[in-house]
Amino acid sequence: MGKKKNLIETAVRLFAEQGYDGTTTLQISREAGVTEPLIYYHFKGKEELFTHILIEAFDEYMGRMDALPCETPNEFTKIENLIHATQQAVKDMPRRTRLVMSSCPARIKDPKHVCHDRMIGIYEWHYDYLTRCLEKGIISGEFRDVPVAETAFVLISTINGMSRQHSLLDEDSIIRTRQAAVDFCRRSLMAI
Amino acid sequence: MGKKKNLIETAVRLFAEQGYDGTTTLQISREAGVTEPLIYYHFKGKEELFTHILIEAFDEYMGRMDALPCETPNEFTKIENLIHATQQAVKDMPRRTRLVMSSCPARIKDPKHVCHDRMIGIYEWHYDYLTRCLEKGIISGEFRDVPVAETAFVLISTINGMSRQHSLLDEDSIIRTRQAAVDFCRRSLMAI
Amino acid sequence: MGKKKNLIETAVRLFAEQGYDGTTTLQISREAGVTEPLIYYHFKGKEELFTHILIEAFDEYMGRMDALPCETPNEFTKIENLIHATQQAVKDMPRRTRLVMSSCPARIKDPKHVCHDRMIGIYEWHYDYLTRCLEKGIISGEFRDVPVAETAFVLISTINGMSRQHSLLDEDSIIRTRQAAVDFCRRSLMAI
Amino acid sequence: MGKKKNLIETAVRLFAEQGYDGTTTLQISREAGVTEPLIYYHFKGKEELFTHILIEAFDEYMGRMDALPCETPNEFTKIENLIHATQQAVKDMPRRTRLVMSSCPARIKDPKHVCHDRMIGIYEWHYDYLTRCLEKGIISGEFRDVPVAETAFVLISTINGMSRQHSLLDEDSIIRTRQAAVDFCRRSLMAI
DNA sequence: GATGAATGAGTGTTCATTCAT
DNA sequence: TATGAATGAACACTCATTCAT
Numbered sequence: 039m040g041k042k043k044n045l046i047e048t049a050v051r052l053f054a055e056q057g058y059d060g061t062t063t064l065q066i067s068r069e070a071g072v073t074e075p076l077i078y079y080h081f082k083g084k085e086e087l088f089t090h091i092l093i094e095a096f097d098e099y100m101g102r103m104d105a106l107p108c109e110t111p112n113e114f115t116k117i118e119n120l121i122h123a124t125q126q127a128v129k130d131m132p133r134r135t136r137l138v139m140s141s142c143p144a145r146i147k148d149p150k151h152v153c154h155d156r157m158i159g160i161y162e163w164h165y166d167y168l169t170r171c172l173e174k175g176i177i178s179g180e181f182r183d184v185p186v187a188e189t190a191f192v193l194i195s196t197i198n199g200m201s202r203q204h205s206l207l208d209e210d211s212i213i214r215t216r217q218a219a220v221d222f223c224r225r226s227l228m229a230i
Numbered sequence: 231m232g233k234k235k236n237l238i239e240t241a242v243r244l245f246a247e248q249g250y251d252g253t254t255t256l257q258i259s260r261e262a263g264v265t266e267p268l269i270y271y272h273f274k275g276k277e278e279l280f281t282h283i284l285i286e287a288f289d290e291y292m293g294r295m296d297a298l299p300c301e302t303p304n305e306f307t308k309i310e311n312l313i314h315a316t317q318q319a320v321k322d323m324p325r326r327t328r329l330v331m332s333s334c335p336a337r338i339k340d341p342k343h344v345c346h347d348r349m350i351g352i353y354e355w356h357y358d359y360l361t362r363c364l365e366k367g368i369i370s371g372e373f374r375d376v377p378v379a380e381t382a383f384v385l386i387s388t389i390n391g392m393s394r395q396h397s398l399l400d401e402d403s404i405i406r407t408r409q410a411a412v413d414f415c416r417r418s419l420m421a422i
Numbered sequence: 423m424g425k426k427k428n429l430i431e432t433a434v435r436l437f438a439e440q441g442y443d444g445t446t447t448l449q450i451s452r453e454a455g456v457t458e459p460l461i462y463y464h465f466k467g468k469e470e471l472f473t474h475i476l477i478e479a480f481d482e483y484m485g486r487m488d489a490l491p492c493e494t495p496n497e498f499t500k501i502e503n504l505i506h507a508t509q510q511a512v513k514d515m516p517r518r519t520r521l522v523m524s525s526c527p528a529r530i531k532d533p534k535h536v537c538h539d540r541m542i543g544i545y546e547w548h549y550d551y552l553t554r555c556l557e558k559g560i561i562s563g564e565f566r567d568v569p570v571a572e573t574a575f576v577l578i579s580t581i582n583g584m585s586r587q588h589s590l591l592d593e594d595s596i597i598r599t600r601q602a603a604v605d606f607c608r609r610s611l612m613a614i
Numbered sequence: 615m616g617k618k619k620n621l622i623e624t625a626v627r628l629f630a631e632q633g634y635d636g637t638t639t640l641q642i643s644r645e646a647g648v649t650e651p652l653i654y655y656h657f658k659g660k661e662e663l664f665t666h667i668l669i670e671a672f673d674e675y676m677g678r679m680d681a682l683p684c685e686t687p688n689e690f691t692k693i694e695n696l697i698h699a700t701q702q703a704v705k706d707m708p709r710r711t712r713l714v715m716s717s718c719p720a721r722i723k724d725p726k727h728v729c730h731d732r733m734i735g736i737y738e739w740h741y742d743y744l745t746r747c748l749e750k751g752i753i754s755g756e757f758r759d760v761p762v763a764e765t766a767f768v769l770i771s772t773i774n775g776m777s778r779q780h781s782l783l784d785e786d787s788i789i790r791t792r793q794a795a796v797d798f799c800r801r802s803l804m805a806i
Numbered sequence: 807g808a809t810g811a812a813t814g815a816g817t818g819t820t821c822a823t824t825c826a827t
Numbered sequence: 828t829a830t831g832a833a834t835g836a837a838c839a840c841t842c843a844t845t846c847a848t
Contacts, residue, residue, distance in 0.1 A: 041807085041808085055336075056251075056336060057249055057251060057252075057336050058251075058252075059248075059249060059250075059251030059252040060249075060250075060251040060336065062841080062842070062843080063842080063843060063844085064841090064842085064843090072808080072809095073808070073809050073810080074809090074843085074844085075808070075809060075810090075844085075845080075846090076807080076808060076809080077843095077844095078843090078844070078845075079807065079808070080807095083843070083844070084842095084843065084844090145252075161398075182417070184410070184413070184414070185406065185410050187403075188403070188406050188407045188409075188410030188411075189410050189414060191392075191395070191399070191403075191407050191410070192388065192392070192407065192410055192411045192414050194391070194395070195387075195388055195390075195391030195392040195394075195395055195411075196384065196387055196388040196391055197391070198391040198394065198395065199386070199387030199388055199389070199390040199391025199392075199394070200383075200384070200387040200391075202387075202390065202391070202394075203383070203386070203387055203390065206353075207383070211379075211380070211383075214377065214380050215380045215383050215384065217380075218376070218377050218380030218381050218383070218384055219380075219384045219387075221376070222376070222381060222384050222418050223418070225374065225417065225418040225419075226414050226415070226417040226418035227417075230422060233832080233833085234832095254816085254817065254818080255817080255818060255819085256816085256817080256818090264833080264834090265833070265834050265835080266818085266819085266834090267819085267820080267821090267833075267834060267835085268832080268833060268834080269818095269819095270818090270819065270820075271831090271832065271833070271834095272832095275818070275819070276817095276818065276819090425828085425829090439720075440635075440720065441633060441635060441636075441720050442635075442636075443632075443633060443634075443635030443636040444633075444634075444635040444720065446820080446821070446822080447821080447822060447823085448820090448821080448822090456829080456830095457829070457830050457831080458822085458823085458830090459823085459824080459825090459829070459830060459831090460828080460829060460830080461822095461823095462822090462823070462824080463828070463829070467822070467823075468821095468822065468823090529636075545782075566801070568794070568797070568798070569790065569794050571787075572787070572790050572791045572793075572794030572795075573794050573798060575776075575779070575783070575787075575791050575794070576772065576776070576791065576794055576795045576798050578775070578779070579771075579772055579774075579775030579776040579778075579779055579795075580768065580771055580772040580775055581775070582771075582775040582778065582779065583770070583771030583772055583773070583774040583775030583776075583778070584767075584768070584771040584775075586771075586774065586775070586778075587767070587770070587771055587774065590737075591767070595763075595764070595767075598761065598764050599764045599767050599768065601764075602760070602761050602764030602765050602767070602768055603764075603768045603771075605760070606760070606765060606768050606802050607802070609758070609801065609802040609803075610798050610799070610801040610802035611801075614806065617811085617812085618811095638837080638838065638839080639838080639839060639840080640837085640838080640839090648812080648813095649812070649813050649814080650813090650839085650840085651812075651813060651814085651840085651841075651842090652811080652812060652813080653839095653840090654839090654840065654841075655810090655811070655812070655813095656811095659839070659840070660839065660840090808848100809847100809848085810846105810847095810848090811845105811846090811847090811848105812844105812845085812846085812847105813842105813843105813844085813845080813846100814842100814843100814844090814845105815841105815842080815843095815844105816840105816841085816842075816843105817839105817840080817841070817842080818838105818839095818840090818841100819837105819838075819839085819840100820836105820837085820838065820839100821834105821835100821836080821837070821838080822834105822835100822836095822837100823833105823834085823835090823836105824832100824833080824834080824835105825831105825832085825833080825834100826830100826831095826832090826833105827829100827830085827831090827832105
């Protein structure tokens, strides 16, 4: 019986709902239907359980990003793909994405933390991905002549903001809003 | 000597940096240079201290929003004003804004919480403000014919996302990025 | 205005209802409508306030006992007088009597306590009073030949027990029960 | 090793000696030779530990009362049995009886308290037991014609008073006093 | 794998008390 | 007299963690 998996899923849920400090090992074990010491059999401690979850989530998220096609008919398709992929990640694993996005900063500020590099990495990956898109699109004439760095930052903000507010939308709105976001960016970027 | 004020400022800083559960009353009192029981002389407890700070921050934020001019030469100026005002709020009181934006959801989910209505209120205020802008602008021909509700959501996401990632930028970038955001929205919304 | 008197009356009530340890100086001051430091203006501290009340109550009680007539037509009248006097004391100052009777043992066990001698004194006074009555009554043939020390103890127990259970009775029952107690003792003691 | 039992016995002693509010969890744990958190492993808190002890004591006491024989040669034997049983209970478990008798009123006044019904129950059981004895004895001519309700109250007072003052007596006096109490009541009640 | 019992260190909170005014 | 502000010491209680089984 997957007691370990049960433990992890419960921890993911509670950490996402209540934060790391707001969640106790007793609560995790009880809601997972096991006893507390079992956490210490599978993990070195609460911190390692949390880190384990984070790393898994980071890697899953980055795996999705790395799977985005390199070859696309044009640069805007890359941006469209990114928006779809991030929104899909939120939809597929809302709690893990929530953890990656919101609870991290507080606990991973410390550069020595195992997840610190991953967190920086995700931001930089997005930044590089969008910067390269914009540069190529501007050169090719597909995009207007926008300030690359600043516009990339705005795009990341929009994507992150939407991920965070994801829970406010119902099933139908999600799809329409995703499309609205893509259109919003297209109109702004595409040369007339 | 302003020990109470000192207490509050320290609490704001620590709550913003470490979250509610990650901050202890002992830590607050020590870093404020007072003793722990003083917290309980001025506030009913840790929770009330936190709530006091949140309410103050919510009200300061909404005060700024309510101060936005009702009469503007056109609808996009309203959106431009909103972006400037929110970014200015983040700049003037970064920790309080951080609290209002990020630490709340976790603790204010409970509809009975004193701050729950304020939090909902802020979102709805933004939504109404933007929805009205868009509607009027579309009718007057100032804006293109975009889906109002969805586009408002995207705009809020962008604004929130930028507020949250504010700390990643240095003094100069902030101004350039703010301008880039305004331009990004203008190009997307304004009729050609 | 009698703030001090107010303080004392409130303290009497709270100490009687909740005990010494269950009553806080803040509670006393609040319910008395004054501030906490005022307690320390009038008394050295909580303990002295309590002791002040106890001494007052002890002395008032003993004053009533000392006022009992020495010359009586017979010995049983003395016993009757004692029962009436103790029951009247409970009726006139129920809370103070309650303090003298029930909350003391816990706090006055220590022989160094100012009230320790008073407490012992009250018991011994009762004991001597009853012992003398019984002895004289037995010698004079008024009473049957009962074991003096043991019977005195039983009588004290009855008197104390009734004082303690006083609050269970309504106004009318009190009088009838007091009479029943007197008759109960009379039948048991008086020679046929 | 019986750490839980140790904890309970120590708590019984300290609660009886110092009262609920005068006893700290740290003191209990130290004197029991365990650490404080162990209290919270076995009980929900200090209050539950106290309640656990009270319930146990109440039930033990009532168990003894229920064991009294229903069939007796006459009604006074029932009263004699009651006096013996209560005094024996005090002798066998002086601290628990002390708790049941003296510390309760203060903490169990609240009708919602788990022990409130038990406390009322004990009083009513005594009252009913004695009332029935007296009625039957009066009808059968065994007893004089005394007022039933009031005399029952006086008898309860004597029994309670003796239980409370039990600690003042040494081993020998206890037996003599118990006998004196029985004789005292017999002379008062029995028809000549 | 899994658990019941146990703990050292710390948590939020309250206490009686003091001090400057 | 009287109080608002402040505190050292202690309080009931919880935490993540360990250990014997």
